[in-house]
Amino acid sequence: MTEQATRQVLQGNEAIVEGALAAGCRFFAGYPITPASEIAELMSLRLPAAGGTFIQMEDEIASMGAVIGASLAGVKSLTATSGPGFSLMQENLGYACVAEVPCVVVNVMRAGPSTGLPTSPAQGDVMQARWGTHGDHPIIVLSVSTVSDCFDITVHAFNLSEKYRVPVIILSDEVVSHTREAVFLPAPEKIEVVERIRPSVPPEWYIPYEDNSRGVPAMAVLGDGYRHHVTGLIHDNKGFPTDRPEEVNAFQRRQFRKITNGFYEIQMTKSFMMEDAEVAVIAYGSVSRSALHAIKAAREKGVKAGLLQLITLFPFPKRNVDPVLRQCRAVLVPEMNMGQISREVKRVNLSSKVVTINRVDGQFITPTEIYNKLLSM
């Protein structure tokens, strides 16, 4: 990845913009909110030069609507926000799920609920990212912990979104998004960019929501001759509203099947010093930065500690978490919330002791806190 790469010092939010542009994003709609505003500001500077469109909408509801509209018209689209704005986006996020419109939403988490603690770091929106919009629905949620991640994971997010026709949420947090560090951005030709599958049949044969082995129908673009209907109502394979139980059931189950089918590709984690680990930290976002320091310090004290960093939060990467739980006598899940991912870890755990650190005072979890806990486990 580093050969022919360019070294730059970037802020997390800036790297998200670079990742989005590299992935082919050419539309951004958003509304100002700290700590996400730098993404909008940089997009307003960069997109016009790339022939793309930046628009500041009247609120986050409108931003999400515009993002979906642009994607339906064939342009890869992004919005970025923080907690209060993310709450407003939930309605149209559900529309993107049910109409299967690819799009990427960045939520730079700050401490909530409500206006909360602007703009101290937190990880309180994990479950909202998974379940925030109403109704049963599949969605992909990814997290970032370094500036380098911000670039790579944003590219991944667009690729997964296009491939599975599903909104992808990137959870950053105030620490990651405002950290500046050196990154190597890969040369454009080294970046894998995925495009949605377009229909190959003649327009009169096109069935917009026809099932296939992947469970992901080919997607026509508004204006390309494949006239069809797009709706937030549950629809039959032609896209027309239906309440026939067999059609509704087939629709709902395909939504989940398409994500389950891609599980091995979608679930992403990184392991650090896990080979011989007896105790492990499972962390994500900025907290995994502290965790990496802590396990190194613990090893100097003779404690065989390792780290599993979660990149994919949902679908929960249980196939990667499970071996860690089997291998280690105890697992520590530090989070800047009262225990949102630790609940998921406990849900898949059969054999290990799961310990948590929960910090909700708007302060970052330090390496020392994790280190001290590891020594006591």
Add this chain to the structure above:
Amino acid sequence: MPEKVERLRHDYLRHDKKFPHVWCPGCGNGIVLGALIRAIDSLKLEKDELVLASGIGCAGRMPVYVDFNTLHTTHGRALTFATGIKLANPSLNVLTVMGDGDATAIGGNHFIHAARRNLDLTAIIINNQIYGMTGGQYSPTTPYGSKAATAAYGHIEHAFSIAELAVTAGASFVARGTVYHVPLLDKLIAQGISKKGFSVIEIISNCHIQYGRRNKMGDPVTMMQGFKDRAVTVEKAATLSAEELHDRITIGVLTDVDKPNYTEELQKIRDIAKDKS
């Protein structure tokens, strides 16, 4: 004439969509759909280049019946989706159809900002002064003193004038018609679609089921007769006092001005940005 109706029906309605439609017998929505189709036919627009987006409510069900690129979006948000579509592909003709509650209550913020922004979109707003689909609750255009499912003792709020609101918010083209004045309606919709810039066509319509019945306004024909009796042209209205205009419906083109178009302005920005980078 019957041949023309047959041709329009064949050319513009979806063959694979099962009718009947969801609207009550006598509803004005069908008249609006007819006017919209005739307007589009008169402009000879390509169906592939037409997008019709709606929100939620009775009016929101219109797109599913027509053979364009169609969207049935979330409540009040049709203009936000339309904004994204138009910006992503300015060669498309993007139309929205909304109800009064859809466009000016839950979607009120989007409506005024779309007008201010002046993107080349056409907003058709069917104003029947009530929430019909949900059972007759009062909307932002329900008249003071009217009865509604949520105003059993008479409505104590004052109504928006949608067309005047659009003028004030900065729309390039604003017109008002009714479902009684159908030839005028065809013309106003065609003018709105042709206009480069944000166009609003407010259409006064009858909901005899949820609004008329509660307020003893009679059957659809009687309600339409009321639109005829109350209508006054923009030109005539200019000569009348506010008192004389009370309870009248001003019909015709309220504003038609040329302003810088959003997509052209955007292209200028792109050219500047490319030169600098």
